[in-house]
Amino acid sequence: MSESYLAIMKREMMRSFIWVKTADGSIQRMEQEIAMFFPMICEEVIYKGVGTSKNHAISLPQQVNQAIFSLILDYCRFHKVPGRSNKERKSYDQKFIRMDSNMLRGLASAADSLQLKPLVDLTCRTLARTIEGKPLEEIREILNLPDDLTEEEKLEPLKNTMDDPGIRLLNRLNAKKRKELKERERLKNVEVEEHVVERSLDDLISFINGGDPKVVKTSKGKKKNKKKKDKKIVSSHGKEGAEDFHDKESHGLHSKQQGVEETVSSMRAVEIPNLPSTEDDIFTPKAGSEDGYIDDEIDPVMKEMLDREVEDFARRLNSNWVGSRGQERRPVRFSMNGNGTTRRHIDLSSGHS
């Protein structure tokens, strides 16, 4: 008996429109084939018998107001047409997603409440892209998020199963260095200007080889993949040169490389550069990197002192360190994939397995 009831309900759905009520009280109707995309609507119709008339409209979740509902309808109407190519759909999505960021969030939230997976994917992907590659401060600023973590939590290292005290020391040193550098900057009271310059490969290479000591930030965020390519090439050069940080002569080169790395890389994390053991130093933000660290701002004497301190620890760490593999840099080769993303790969003379 229940089977025939279901059959009747299904037939009802096939025939008519489904009536819904948006969060702001507006009664709307949608074609049944669109309604099929929404699990909760189907449930309401089949099991509770609502939605088949204006007076018994299904109440949509609170995230779905009339404007949002209308957008969602458009989206569903486009995509439900079977004949469209993937390229068409992608193109539609690209245009569809262009909206005020508030609305975009509202749409994501609504799609989530309606369990409309493809739209959740599309909106979340787009929202992720607004954060991608950005430094902490900028994220907080543009998304209006509170800076409510404690210093401790921000610097929180990974829980090492070994819980190496050397690592903790290095972290503390990092924090100390960062603080000191910040003070230096504040004292000098210099405006840190962000130069958005795209350095050509030759520029960067000549810089490393002792060219122009004035260090300038490269553009970040834009064409992320291209930038990454530059970054990687630079750092491979850098690291090859600085293995022996005991050597006084290389110190000049060391600081230049440090400068290059810090300027070429985006605000991302870590590590006292060129020290193999600091790769274990955990993903904490680089000293002063968030504020736009620039090489020639720092008192060279102070800097040298700090570098020495860090080298000291690194040396000690190195001698105790178990399990570190040979850190010599293999020459890294870069090429672009067909679609423009870069990949680095180790230069093997035979390229395939």
Next chain:
Amino acid sequence: MASSSSSPSPSPSPTAMKEGDYYPNWAELPPELTSSILHRLGAIEIVETARRVCRSWRRVCKDPSMWRKIDMRNLGDHGDMYYEKLCRHAVDLSQGELVEIDIWHFGSDSLLSYVADSSSNLRSLKVAQCHEITSEGLIEAAAKLPFLEELEVSYCSLSEESLKVIGQSCPNLKTLKKNCVGYRRPRDECDDVALAIAETMPGLRHLQLFGDRLTDAGLNAILDGCPNLEHLDLRQCFNVDLVGDLEKRCLERVRVVRRPNDSVHDYPFDATVNDVSSSDDGDPYGLSDVDILSEDEFYYDDLSEYASDNSDFDPYEYYY
């Protein structure tokens, strides 16, 4: 009161919000949604940046649900050790619930072992261009992953014998991707991979063998051994001559076939054919291969997130 219309209302311009319309700001998004957004940044950015932004994000980033799928394809400048540690940390955060992991450009056998030991429920393992990973490491890991359904081992070393062992260890394998650099000349032929697959992976539905050296015989073996095949990617398999009866058989049995000379626009790796006859000296960074995209093209491809290879799934299937 009721504003029903006979035809649906056109979409309003984004700024035409009614009074009282309220959209959540970032801090008010439900945690699952925040999680869904942040997850797309990839494991590295989540650890390095996202979890340090604010308290609520930190909470979201620590939740095991964030770590059921780990995507580590988007490396920065640090060394392999750094990323290994990061990966291990990510695996720890999954608390045994890891389902999918994707690793490019770094990784070792010991990392694989770590993953396999802590995540016996793993369904998908993808490694690409991981030069430290060996066949032995893969065999060892596969032995601990009986529920594995998807395996990618692209541009890594994996012997044909090892492939057989893996096939036997993972009876649920439905997707295999084993891609390498395509050789046009010399016409080095080898059906070992194809035969290994045909022998040990009867449940395969999706197979991608970009650049493989198999011949018609190997293809026939695969068609025999893998009756459930739905997607077959043979791009840059230049020893296969997809014509006549073979072509017919292939197209009858397999729903989607990518032929040897098909377009590589949606292939996520470098598709440069290794043409031994051409010289590429004086090109230390491989930049002559660079396809400098115009601005528009870049963003178009960017939308597809590393150019998802559509040969094995249709993102719009939901609608059919």
